[in-house]
Amino acid sequence: MSAVGTLLRFRLRRDRVLVIVWVVVFALSALFVAAALVQTYGTASERFAVTKVLSIDPSLLALRGAPDGTSRGAFYIVEIGSYLMLMVAFMNSFLAVRHTRADEELGRTELVVATRAGRGASTVVTIIHAIILNALVAVFTALAMIAVGYGAGGSFVLGWALATTGIAFFGTGLLMAQIFSTSRAANGWGSAIIGIAWVLNAAANAGATIAKDGVHATPSAAVWFTPIGWGLRSRPYTGDLLWPGLISIAFAAVVIAGSFALQASRDTAAGLVGARRGRAGASGALAGPVGLVWRLQRGSIIGWGVGAVLGAGLIGGLGKTLQDAVGSNPQLSKAVEEMSGGGGTVLESFIGIMMSLVGLLVAGAAIQTMIRMRQEEVAGMAEAVLATRVSRLRWYLAFVAVAIVASAVILFLAGLIAGLTLANVDASLVGQSIVLALAQLPAVAVYLAVTALAFGLVPVATTPVGWTLFGIGIVLGEFGSLLGLPDWVRQIAPTDHTALAPLARADWSGTWVMSLIAVAVVAASALAFRRRNLTTV
């Protein structure tokens, strides 16, 4: 066991910054949102009005959560509970893969296994590591909540729910790391599992049974299918249950045991899903820089695309219910219109809101493509291409072109799918939803351009700039109004400037300005890239 102790000390030293960053991110975001909600929705009557609207709109139920009264704590959980669960899930899944499969893929595990530490030692250390990290996140999140004045009991139940849900997804990440032989594939499948769990939970909330008072709801039975549901059914601040967290722990125990069984039966560096043999020669598609970039990025672009198109499908599914529920109640119809920015019919506004979410997912695909450009440079593959007759400009533009064209195609498909699923309500919505989806393209291009600018000017900053932008985009776009952020702050987000429904009265000026900015920034970055050295640090 002394090998485990040594490895653990080394591990905590290696990850000390990351651990602190995660704990601070959780504590600060809990603190910030909790404080903002107290300020924006300070009185019970304000919270009552919002919750009432929420519970008649299945799309809002899906995107937020099933209400559990109008207390401050209950309101907090409804608004961001499922997103906290999502964050903790990703943190854990990535952690598991980073310290098992990624190390193994890079050959570091071989160094460790060749000592007296056994083949399972790294995994054992990773489990302890995860438990420590989740415990820290739980305690500091609870302390942050208590600091803003939320009840101590409920705050610690929230921490418990986060930690147990986190451990459950740590388990699925660990399992994926055993099954797949590359960290990319393991992270991809780990993320897919989290995505499915989130959608299942959203569906359970959308199908909730609403109590007579309109501010309490019981999610459908599907809530019990996922660790996100188990975490939320701890009902922090309202029910304060500890036992749903135990389901997460039991689930984690089973999955982790499965991981150990797989690890015991396989070779080091091998996966359960083996590496397939490739082609003996390149196909016609792999001809130039564009073909290469597409080949490199198609997996992740398709992943983001499937997410975006599924999200768009949700629009259709929920739109009909929304129309029925609101249509029969003119007062509520007005409230929903106001909440969603005003103008147009309820459905049009709803499509507009949902498309900004789809746009963010597409921006994720575009940002990741720009980041890939930097990764190619660091890993030395850019050098191989640029030593042929491919010019720097051509290589750079290949990445930009693939990102933009793929974004446009995904947005078009998302618009089409949303429109078709709503066609039985109103056939004219097909064209409208395609236009509303494509209207996101300039905003996507701005995300792409700023990431590209980092690549041209400060290449080391490419990845942090890209993902920070994405995070800011989510916070401003999805929670901006909820948090009561001032307009000028919300206007930083490109999605705030896209044209909105109704199309007849839409303001397209933002579209043109953003397009011009994107083109100018991409061009400036190309010039900067042509003038700088290739760097690998």
Next chain:
Amino acid sequence: MTTVIEAIGLEKRFGRTRALDGLDLHVEQGEVHGFLGPNGAGKSTTIRILLGLIQRSGGSASVFGRDPWAQAAALHERIAYVPGDVALWPNLSGGEVIDLIARLRGTDTKAATYRDRRQRLIEAFQFDPRKKARSYSKGNRQKVALIAAFATPAELYILDEPTSGLDPVMEAVFTDEIQRIAKDDGASILLSSHILSEVEALCDRVTIIRAGTAVESGSLAELRHLTRTEIAFASDGIDEVAVRAVPGVHDVTVGTGRVRFTVDSSEVAGVLPRLGELRVQSLTVAPPSLEELFLRHYGDEITASDVPVAGPNAPTSPDAKFEAQSR
């Protein structure tokens, strides 16, 4: 003869590190030019400047008479390159990478000439093109780069330590291939290496660099004085004066029970009979290694410039540290 590569007083600084400090390099058309130096001497930095991947900080560089930075892509049509540290796309097969590089170099990969060359090289290097690149060992990654370089003819081949990771059999295949392109195609080759035997076997002319400066340059015959064989034997009952009298012997030292001296490698055969007459015992004859060459000829300069001597491959040398920084 036309000049293919010409660098005069080439400088490159990375922050406060001087990677190249006034380097001169001349490669004539049709010659195989050895580019020798310990790790971190600046070989890869020079090559990257010649390929326009990084910009020089001072001096001048031209390839085929043109500026490698300003006209990189146009020049690359005439160049094949094998990087020192071959990085491949992990999810592409070796065969796909070879075809991709060929197409990026403007080759029609359906043409029979290309298919034949490619097939011949794959067989010669005993390479499996269908495996994904992530599963290739260092040697196999090297083979991908070599096959990709040789499968499309070029006027200039720039090879950065091309045999690292190859086994001796594959090194021989590589040697054959270089001799073939040099003779049949009349191509120019810049071959960076720290393996003296490889350079001796292949190169017409050699440039030796250390700490970013060319310290020797010339044909192998001109540099022959650098390659001395070290001879040592037991000093018991040996008359030192008689040893010094043997023609061709240099640097005689006596100590720790051994007599040591060096002799020009071409004259070893003439010296041995004289040693037989002296009845020397426990004789050792050590052919020169590049490492010894450097230590012998530049050791004093190294100490003078206050650099710890740890041999060319030691990771602690300041040049190696620089290389780590620049990656």
